[in-house]
Amino acid sequence: MFRVIEKSKLTGDITRIVVAAPDIALKAGAGQFVMVVTGRDSERIPLTIADTDTSRGTLTLIFQEIGFSTKELGALSEGDTISHILGPLGNPTHIEKYGTVICVGGGVGIAEIFPVTKAMKRAENRVIGIIGARSKELVILEEKLKQTCDELFITTDDGSYGKKGYVTDVLSGLLKVSEQSTHTIYPNLVYAVGPVPMMRKIAQLTKEYNIKTIVSLNPIMVDATGMCGSCRVTVAGVTRFGCVDGPEFDAHLVDFDELQKRLASFKEKEECLNKKCPAK
Ligand SMILES: Cc1cc2nc3c(=O)[nH]c(=O)nc-3n(C[C@H](O)[C@H](O)[C@H](O)COP(=O)(O)OP(=O)(O)OC[C@H]3O[C@@H](n4cnc5c(N)ncnc54)[C@H](O)[C@@H]3O)c2cc1C
Numbered sequence: 187m188f189r190v191i192e193k194s195k196l197t198g199d200i201t202r203i204v205v206a207a208p209d210i211a212l213k214a215g216a217g218q219f220v221m222v223v224t225g226r227d228s229e230r231i232p233l234t235i236a237d238t239d240t241s242r243g244t245l246t247l248i249f250q251e252i253g254f255s256t257k258e259l260g261a262l263s264e265g266d267t268i269s270h271i272l273g274p275l276g277n278p279t280h281i282e283k284y285g286t287v288i289c290v291g292g293g294v295g296i297a298e299i300f301p302v303t304k305a306m307k308r309a310e311n312r313v314i315g316i317i318g319a320r321s322k323e324l325v326i327l328e329e330k331l332k333q334t335c336d337e338l339f340i341t342t343d344d345g346s347y348g349k350k351g352y353v354t355d356v357l358s359g360l361l362k363v364s365e366q367s368t369h370t371i372y373p374n375l376v377y378a379v380g381p382v383p384m385m386r387k388i389a390q391l392t393k394e395y396n397i398k399t400i401v402s403l404n405p406i407m408v409d410a411t412g413m414c415g416s417c418r419v420t421v422a423g424v425t426r427f428g429c430v431d432g433p434e435f436d437a438h439l440v441d442f443d444e445l446q447k448r449l450a451s452f453k454e455k456e457e458c459l460n461k462k463c464p465a466k
């Protein structure tokens with residue numbers, strides 16, 4: 187059993203919980219995730235470890251209450267317990283002194299880039315953050331990211347905060363300026379987490395400039411042990427499993443069309459569950 191120590195709403199449907207899990211907190215690296223089973227009979231949900239505090243023995247999880255299981259987790263209160271948390275899972279982000287690293291987060295992906303910006307900064311990189319949300323009230327972790335990024339750019343689709351447009355517009359602008367100016371430091375690595383169309387666009391952009399780009403993928407996961415195959419993704423024409431080979435892959439080699447199709451494959455059943463329909 188894992189106790190919820192803190193709980194807060196970051197925006198309308200994005201919740202942050204801090205959970206006592208000292209063994210996982212001790213071993214967790216940036217980019218890793220946990221499998222959370224809220225109640226004894228609940229579904230498993232993969233969630234990125236958004237932060238850890240080894241002195242308190244805690245993990246921070248930030249999640250969008252998008253469907254049945256994330257709403258069930260979001261319904262817990264401080265003091266309640268989570269049945270199972272398995273992790274840390276997946277391969278940690280490769281951290282080194284690259285030079286300049288641009289980290290791009292879209293939507294709840296903003297929470298997923300936070301530990302990477304923190305680790306990249308600690309490794310003495312110049313870290314540029316670009317975060318985007320649909321509107322002002324959905325922008326999360328701005329103050330925390332200002333501490334881990336040398337520069338932080340914010341976009342909103344409707345222009346209610348930061349620059350109007352998409353994170354890819356800012357990235358595209360930075361890449362163009364870097365190419366044309368001798369004063370600007372060219373990025374050595376781009377790291378992105380967010381909706382599939384965003385990651386696909388980033389991959390297309392950085393490929394033109396030949397900049398190494400890593401994306402953290404969120405395929406549907408069931409067992410997270412490499413046995414069930416539900417999280418398979420095609421990378422460089424080879425089948426890989428998001429849970430054990432990822433979740434990070436070379437963005438220029440990912441088959442985003444297949445990923446998008448596979449993410450939609452359980453939509454009907456999930457919608458049914460959300461409406462508490464009887465199973466077909
Ligand atoms: C490695 C990994 C790390 C993740 N980290 C986070 C995180 O830190 N915060 C967070 O909010 N979410 C994260 N996710 C996504 C999260 O696991 C799903 O949103 C969750 O499982 C949905 O469960 P549900 O029952 O609430 O929704 P469902 O009813 O199962 O689904 C609701 C909607 O979400 C879509 N969906 C379901 N599973 C996924 C998925 N794996 N990725 C993207 N869309 C999905 C469905 O297609 C559907 O449209 C992560 C996923 C992976 C694989």
Ligand code: FES
Nearest residue numbers: 408410412415429
């Ligand atoms: S979730 Fe089953 S193989 Fe990855």
